[in-house]
Amino acid sequence: MSTKNFRVSDGDWICPDKKCGNVNFARRTSCNRCGREKTTEAKMMKAGxxxxxxxxxxxxxxxxxxxxxxxxxxxxxxxxxxxxxxxxxxxxxxxxxxxxxxxxxxxxx
The missing domain is CATH 2.30.30 (SH3 type barrels.)
Incomplete structure (x- = not known):
């Protein structure tokens, strides 16, 4: 996901695949870049x-x-x-x- 004009919202998550690391919207159940399923190890984010x-x-x-x-x-x-x-x-x-x-x-x- 391009970071241009991108805002992180609470619940967005980072793909747990270390080769990917894509930031996904909270609503996604799998990574929109590599397709890996969201797991409990996925790092959740909040806007800082x-x-x-x-x-x-x-x-x-x-x-x-x-x-x-x-x-x-x-x-x-x-x-x-x-x-x-x-x-x-x-x-x-x-x-x-x-x-x-x-x-x-x-x-x-």
Whole structure:
């Protein structure tokens, strides 16, 4: 998948095939590049930054482009080519952590 005009959404996943590594939309059950099935070993992703968009880019008078992104951790605006924030090192595309533990339920008495 081309990264031009591409935004990672929560639940998107990286193909577990090390030769592929394609980023797939959350809705896919298999990789759209190599066809490998999504497994529990597939790394889930969440957006670590948000593209600033055309309007803010125009307001910056040439300093930023629409594909540059704002870090969700420190709000620094980074160039599109950066894979992590140059101020706080937050990845542009962060991996989701697996949650474990028991679920509390409330029962009626």
């Amino acid at each position: 930054g948000t593209e600033i968009g055309k309007t803010l880019a125009e307001k910056s008078r040439g300093l930023f482009s629409a594909n540059d992104w704002q870090c969700k951790t420190c709000s620094n605006v980074n160039w599109a080519r950066r894979s992590e924030c140059n101020m706080c090192n937050t990845p542009k595309y962060a991996k989701l952590e697996e949650r474990t533990g028991k679920i509390k339920t409330h029962s009626n008495k």
